[in-house]
Amino acid sequence: MLIGTSKGLPGEFLLLFAVLIWVLFFLIYLGNRQNKLNRWCFISGMCFSMGVFKEYLYFTLFPYIMQVWPGWMTEALSVRIYSILTAVLYYFAMPAALVFGFYFSHMEERRPILFRWARVLVFVPALVFGILYPYWDTRYYQLYDRTYYLCAAIYNWIYGVLLTVLLLGTLWRERGTPVYRQKMMVSVLVLVPIWYELISAFLIHLLGLKDFFKAWQGNLLIILILIIFYLYNAFKGGFMGARFKHEAYDWDKDGxxxxxxxxxxxxxxxxxxxxxxxxxxxxxxxxxxxxxxxxxxxxxxxxxxxxxxxxxxxxxKDIVLDRQVYLAAPLLRDCVSDFHKLSPDIEVEILCDETDELLCDRAHLTEVMNNLLSNADEAMHGQGSIVIEGKRFGKTGYAICVSDTGDGIPKEEWGQLFSPYYTTKTSNHHMGLGLYYCRNVMLKHGGSIEAKQNKGRGTTFVLRFPGL
Structure with a gap:
């Protein structure tokens, strides 16, 4: 195929298509730059965008450059760039999407050893492809080697099926939880354009349906719809870490x-x-x-x-940490000692190994625990029980779970729990900064805080600290 000859959308629309993809995935990334789900969704989206961007470069921009400044671009160089960008799409987009799926399903917590191997091994086939079919010759194999195209299609389809199984399996496992609706929307955002791409870019070509070879460009409409979908949910209650309001919200890095x-x-x-x-x-x-x-x-x-x-x-204000290694059990007992005096009718149980060690800032962790215990006290109206459990996750990570038997949190409040100046408390001594502060402390530690609705009664807050 000669450079500059292609049916389908005009070059300007292809460039708009690429820009829209970049806008969508930059919004996702900026929504929560600390969240690995957002990061890998962004990486995968950037890889997929190369499929559109290479078309614009090869069929529109490069011919223009060759005509106006012939010394700057040759047909051989344009084919090489096209081939490399095609390789990024064919080989690396789906592995990146699959790593996103690993984090989506919490594999790093449920099967940490498998996770450590899987997130590396998923990229091995991409490297093998690069050895057997050099990246800079992808255009040639794409046009003239049907076996290559069949292998690339099968490779992408297998990864697509694995990703779908991971996402749908997670939705089934977490049905009824407060995060279910959010995760269901994220699954739609991810799976719809990916499967459209897998069908239009591989299946149609393998079947030789030449009249539909440019059907993949229909993803432009899907991306437009998904951007509207993203913005609507970001304004409505928050989506993938982004909430658009006239206020500073919990993912503002510096506050x-x-x-x-x-x-x-x-x-x-x-x-x-x-x-x-x-x-x-x-x-x-x-x-x-x-x-x-x-x-x-x-x-x-x-x-x-x-x-x-x-x-x-x-x-x-900005949080400055003085991290040291502490024994978790006595540290948690110290955090609870004052609470016992203030709320004698609440039973507090601490469950953790006496030898467990935790790398943290003692003063800030104490204040975080004070906030969580105070919230639990109010939710239980001064009577009930709290269980504080410390446990390892992954290889070196440490989690502290604070569970109460209170009234729980209304479903409509979950999306705004960690927002500044937001509170459901009616008493006048609450400013709505407690959980916002807790989240900032955990982010400074390189960890996270998560709220979960208990199956029976009450709420559990999980503090996750990175390893020593």
């Missing part, structure tokens, strides 16, 4: 906007509270009876206001 608003709040309140506090003290000293009582109420309120402003600033 700068929240910190700025907390600084503004503290500065705004400081002078006014001092005035009110000074007046109240003077009234209290010169008054008696009911007036003195009213002055006392004002003084207690001003003290509370100052405390809230300080706490907001502490929870929103």
């Amino acid at each position: 700068k906007l929240v910190n700025q608003s907390a600084q503004f709040l503290q500065h705004m309140l400081k002078n006014e509270v001092i005035k009110v506090e000074w007046c109240a003290k003077n009234i209290q000293e010169s008054a008696y009876g009911e007036s003195a009582d009213f002055a006392g109420i004002i003084l207690r309120s001003t003290a509370r206001l100052k405390g809230l402003a300080t706490k907001a600033l502490d929870y929103s």
Whole structure:
């Protein structure tokens, strides 16, 4: 096939197609750059985008360059670039998507040894293809070697089936959980364009249906729909870590906007509270009876206001860790000791091996545990039980699970649990920064925090720390 001769969408539409794919997957990546699901979804999407981008380069841009600046591009070089980008699509897109599937199914937690091998081995066939069929000659094999094309098709289809089994199996296993709906939407986002690509780019060509050779370009419409689908869910309640609101939200890496608003709040309140506090003290000293009582109420309120402003600033500013290795059991017992005094009617049980070690910042972990225990206390109305379990996951990771027997969290609240200034509590001493702070602490540790609805009653928060 000569360069520059192709039926199908005009070059401008192919470029738009590629840009739309990049926009979609950059949105996914920026939604939560710390999340490995987002990362591998982005990597896979970029590999798939090469299928469109190479068409634009080969059939539109390169012919133009050869005509206007003939010394900059030759047909041989254009074919080589086309071949390499085709190899990226054929060999690496599906393995990257399969690694995404591994994380989607929590293989790193359920089968850590298999996961460590699988995420490497899935790329071995891509390297073998590169040896048997050099990447820079892919265009030749694509056009003239039917055996090669059949092998590439089977390779991609096998990976597509494995990915589908992983995603659907996870959905079946996690049906009824709070994350089910989110994961179902993610599965749609991933599987629909992939299977359209597998059918239109491989099956149609193998069957020799020449009139439909450009059917893969129909993915343009699918990508447009998926971008709308993504944005709708991101605005509605959050999707893959992104929530579009006029506020700073939990995946803002530095929490700068929240910190700025907390600084503004503290500065705004400081002078006014001092005035009110000074007046109240003077009234209290010169008054008696009911007036003195009213002055006392004002003084207690001003003290509370100052405390809230300080706490907001502490929870929103950048977190600096002083990580050391601690024995988990005594550390957790220390975290619980004060809680026992404040909530004597709540039974707290700590389950972990006395030899377990944990690399963390002691002060910040203590504050995280205080937040979780306080939330559990309120959810149980001062009576019930809490189980704190420490356990290994993977090879060196450590997880702390805090489970209560409280009222649980309403389904509609799950998407906003870790958002700043969001709270379901009715008492006036809550600012909605506790879980936001907990999430920031765990991210600084390189770990994560997750909430799960218990099957019976209550909620479990899981803190995952990376290995020593």
